[in-house]
Amino acid sequence: MFRYILRRLLQMVLAFFGTTLIVYALMFAGQGDPIQALAGERPVTEAQRAYLTEKYHLDATGVGGFFYRYFDYVKSLLQGDLGQSLTGRQIGDILQAAWPVTVKLALIALAVAIIFGVTAGVVAGIRRASIFDNSTLVLTLLVLGIPTIVLAPLAQYFLGVKWQLFPPTAGSEPTFYALLLPGIVLGSLSLATALRLTRTSVAENLRADYVRTARSKGLVKRRIVTVHVLRNSLIPVVTFLGVELGNLMSGAIITEGVFNIPGVGFNLFRGIRTEDGPLVVGIVSVLVVVYLVSNLVVDVLYAVLDPRIRYE
Amino acid sequence: MTHSTVQPTPASATPEGGHLLELRDLHVEFRTNEGVARVINGVSYHLDAGETLAVLGESGSGKSVTAQAIMGILDTPPAVIRSGQILYQGQDLLTRSEEQRRQVRGKEIAMIFQDALSALNPVFPVGWQIGETLRQRSGMSRGDARRRAIELMDLVKIPGAAKRIGDYPHQFSGGMRQRVMIAMALALDPKVLIADEPTTALDVTVQAQIMDLLADLRRDLNMAMILITHDLGVVAGVADRIAVMYAGRIIEHADVRSLYKAPAHPYTKGLLESIPRMDVRGQELSTIKGLPPNLMRIPSGCPFHPRCPYVQQVCVDVVPHDLVLGDGRTSACHFAQEVRDDSVR
Numbered sequence: 001m002f003r004y005i006l007r008r009l010l011q012m013v014l015a016f017f018g019t020t021l022i023v024y025a026l027m028f029a030g031q032g033d034p035i036q037a038l039a040g041e042r043p044v045t046e047a048q049r050a051y052l053t054e055k056y057h058l059d060a061t062g063v064g065g066f067f068y069r070y071f072d073y074v075k076s077l078l079q080g081d082l083g084q085s086l087t088g089r090q091i092g093d094i095l096q097a098a099w100p101v102t103v104k105l106a107l108i109a110l111a112v113a114i115i116f117g118v119t120a121g122v123v124a125g126i127r128r129a130s131i132f133d134n135s136t137l138v139l140t141l142l143v144l145g146i147p148t149i150v151l152a153p154l155a156q157y158f159l160g161v162k163w164q165l166f167p168p169t170a171g172s173e174p175t176f177y178a179l180l181l182p183g184i185v186l187g188s189l190s191l192a193t194a195l196r197l198t199r200t201s202v203a204e205n206l207r208a209d210y211v212r213t214a215r216s217k218g219l220v221k222r223r224i225v226t227v228h229v230l231r232n233s234l235i236p237v238v239t240f241l242g243v244e245l246g247n248l249m250s251g252a253i254i255t256e257g258v259f260n261i262p263g264v265g266f267n268l269f270r271g272i273r274t275e276d277g278p279l280v281v282g283i284v285s286v287l288v289v290v291y292l293v294s295n296l297v298v299d300v301l302y303a304v305l306d307p308r309i310r311y312e
Numbered sequence: 313m314t315h316s317t318v319q320p321t322p323a324s325a326t327p328e329g330g331h332l333l334e335l336r337d338l339h340v341e342f343r344t345n346e347g348v349a350r351v352i353n354g355v356s357y358h359l360d361a362g363e364t365l366a367v368l369g370e371s372g373s374g375k376s377v378t379a380q381a382i383m384g385i386l387d388t389p390p391a392v393i394r395s396g397q398i399l400y401q402g403q404d405l406l407t408r409s410e411e412q413r414r415q416v417r418g419k420e421i422a423m424i425f426q427d428a429l430s431a432l433n434p435v436f437p438v439g440w441q442i443g444e445t446l447r448q449r450s451g452m453s454r455g456d457a458r459r460r461a462i463e464l465m466d467l468v469k470i471p472g473a474a475k476r477i478g479d480y481p482h483q484f485s486g487g488m489r490q491r492v493m494i495a496m497a498l499a500l501d502p503k504v505l506i507a508d509e510p511t512t513a514l515d516v517t518v519q520a521q522i523m524d525l526l527a528d529l530r531r532d533l534n535m536a537m538i539l540i541t542h543d544l545g546v547v548a549g550v551a552d553r554i555a556v557m558y559a560g561r562i563i564e565h566a567d568v569r570s571l572y573k574a575p576a577h578p579y580t581k582g583l584l585e586s587i588p589r590m591d592v593r594g595q596e597l598s599t600i601k602g603l604p605p606n607l608m609r610i611p612s613g614c615p616f617h618p619r620c621p622y623v624q625q626v627c628v629d630v631v632p633h634d635l636v637l638g639d640g641r642t643s644a645c646h647f648a649q650e651v652r653d654d655s656v657r
Binding site: 208213214216217218219223228231306 | 385449
């Protein structure tokens with residue numbers, strides 16, 4: 001188990017450098033004049049230009065110069081300094097404000113997926129080909145078929161504006177209630193996938209040989225399902241939900257955009273739109289770490305749940 | 313904790329004149345989208361306390377389905393028990409409630425399966441799985457169940473049982489896994505043990521060890537055993553009687569000795585002749601021509617007639633009844649006498 005985690009940690013280091021390098025390259029390698037981009041429309045004086053060139057090591061050119069600046073960036077990143085956005089704000093501060101909102105939204109979405117998706121999936125798996133099973137199949141296909149960019153405005157219009165059950169937008173300091181509708185919209189995709197996955201897994205495990213053994217031991221049906229079948233069925237579901245939490249934590253660009261939620265995805269989208277290189281790279285770097293950590297947690301969890309993985 | 317590992321079945325467990333377990337004219341079919349497969353077509357056999365009955369047949373002959381019907385673990389649907397009786401200690405299990413049948417499972421009649429790797433739950437330690445039966449069925453405490461699980465693992469000769477109790481099924485070898493399976497089945501001191509191809513998934517040397525273990529345990533614990541197999545070689549040393557199944561029927565039923573000596577059904581005869589013999593050199597291996605019947609379209613008359621070397625018009629037209637040949641032998645063949653006289657060896 002220790003070696004397993006150690007190996008995963010080493011892989012994480014590689015993945016971290018790989019992804020940040022690519023994002024950094026995509027954002028800056030093709031840029032014409034970064035100083036002009038920083039200044040925007042305003043003219044740049046010679047003194048300013050010299051100062052910025054010195055500060056950002058822009059005098060080094062070509063591939064060598066790129067790597068020079070990249071390592072500069074990683075060095076300050078490892079010291080916890082994400083740098084400044086082009087608007088002059090500390091990226092660390094921006095994230096500090098945005099993150100709690102996104103985490104709240106992600107947790108609501110995940111809770112929706114677990115409470116409704118997994119539960120309905122278990123029931124559908126046990127009652128295969130029942131009315132319940134078939135109607136969840138249709139509903140989940142519908143949800144999976146509608147892109148968020150359609151679903152979110154629809155939900156906002158009907159539930160938020162027309163019937164006024166929820167606030168249509170969240171605003172700068174969103175309450176739990178204001179995040180509920182976006183959370184449900186965001187979670188509906190995870191919900192549908194979790195439901196299908198759970199249903200298939202439960203149905204498959206109900207037919208497994210060990211279930212026949214459990215029955216021949218004379219166990220009551222409830223125990224067979226809740227102990228033997230569920231324990232096995234939930235292994236892939238937990239894995240999926242773990243990865244999904246990583247996805248959700250990295251912000252939902254569309255949902256946060258539609259409902260005007262000042263989370264991570266919202267800021268990332270603004271960074272991309274305003275060509276704010278440092279902001280985009282800063283956010284993505286942190287997202288990479290979040291994603292890698294959540295994947296590590298999933299892998300460890302997987303090994304805990306499935307003893308066959310543990311000893312390989 | 314004074315769980316004796318040897319618990320002789322009192323003779324009174326079997327009602328006067330009756331058998332411990334008796335199947336009467338059992339019919340089972342599987343209703344699928346493709347049609348109705350008639351899997352069991354009137355199976356009758358019986359088992360007395362302390363004896364071993366071997367049920368022999370190819371895959372698809374209905375031998376495992378019969379066993380699962382006895383246990384009450386058939387998947388319904390698609391399986392439907394059309395008619396028949398399964399009498400245990402004189403009472404028909406098929407008329408009992410599901411709860412009453414559950415009480416019988418494991419405690420009265422226990423079962424072990426072919427592939428112990430898939431038959432054991434992969435995510436629980438073996439000791440936990442053996443102990444689960446004791447905790448759930450006998451209300452034993454965790455500690456007691458654990459101690460008893462170690463005893464049972466010792467009983468089936470798993471080396472270092474106390475150390476291996478926390479191991480998972482995949483950490484055992486095939487033979488050891490099957491022993492775990494057996495230990496689990498023995499947990500509640502059942503009177504009948506059904507072993508469904510217990511050695512099919514194992515190496516030949518390990519097969520012999522498991523068969524010896526089963527024979528020893530059956531004797532020491534005074535259980536009755538139904539041994540389901542397709543391997544005539546496995547049967548010889550262990551069984552008292554043999555029931556040969558074909559297309560969901562018992563086509564021949566005899567004690568082991570006379571069946572090996574002179575099979576009275578062409579199918580059994582074919583099976584025996586298809587065993588390669590070590591004492592005859594350069595002999596071509598004989599086989600039974602043709603394929604087992606499709607259970608959705610079982611041939612008319614005797615189901616074996618398309619493959620039978622003795623076939624006559626009567627075999628195509630008339631379903632043969634069980635012909636009693638003396639010594640409790642029966643054969644469902646129109647020419648049973650003839651076949652037997654032919655095959656004395």
